[in-house]
Amino acid sequence: MRNMWIILCSLILLSQAATVQALTRSEVEKNLICYACPGEPLNIDRCGGGDQMRAEIDRRLSLGQSKETILEFFVQQFGDGILTAPPQKGFNLVAYAAPFVGLLIGLVVAVIFVWKWAAAGKSSRGGRNEDVEAAALYKDMEKQVEDELKKLEND
Template identity: 35%
Template sequence: MRNLVQGLLLTAILVIFWINTPWVALAQEECEDIISCFMAPDFCGMTLDTCPASSAREMREEICRMVEQGMSKDEIIAHYVNLYGTQILAAPPKEGFFLTAWLTPVVILILGTLLLLVVLKNRKAALSPAGNNGVTLPEEELYEDVLQDELKKYI
């Protein structure tokens, strides 16, 4: 009886140390990192890490088993891309046709900024002193002199 209690106690201590070892935490982190790369297999529009469906749970468990078996992130991603196609990926790959999905927003932002600068420059040119309702610069100086004379009278 005493040996049984000691054996159970030793087993409990080993399990506690095994759970708290860093390599278990690293495997769990790697598993979560890989899971975040995928969409749910039922294509409900949710990522795999947030989907509550049973098919998503099964896929998460399968990915963790693959990590435990020593498969790399790239191998696991390639496996699921071969199985479901590229639509299983949460973000499109940064190669080939899918590169446009990454570059289009940047190009649109740059073109929009350039268009805004051109519009503002043209607007500023339209509001410049030369376009002040036909009042020429010498006339403005004359009015400025008259204004200064009037102000001197009252100050």
């Protein structure tokens, strides 16, 4: 089992070494909004304004510029609103952190409740230390299905 974990962790670390591929226009496009069609991502948009932006992306890609440099150019021209994802700074960090904070709070609350209910269950059984050793699950599950089937047959 320990070896399996070591292999798994190694795989995860190795997987971080992603292959470097040439930057394509579509990779840049999906990070931008069409300046002429507010709210519409550039990779979906097909208007004249979008064509101008695509031409500019192509020009900069041919100069060998990175995605970050190209995006920075558009931000300087149109502001942060031109990006499809808010930059990870200042107040925007709230957007990135809130779901995980929410998840964490939810999990903590759920753990507390489950703990409390399990404790209540234990005390309602008069503190008896029930044997929770069960058969392998599929055996357990087989029994459940068997019971349900028997019930249906009897009905």
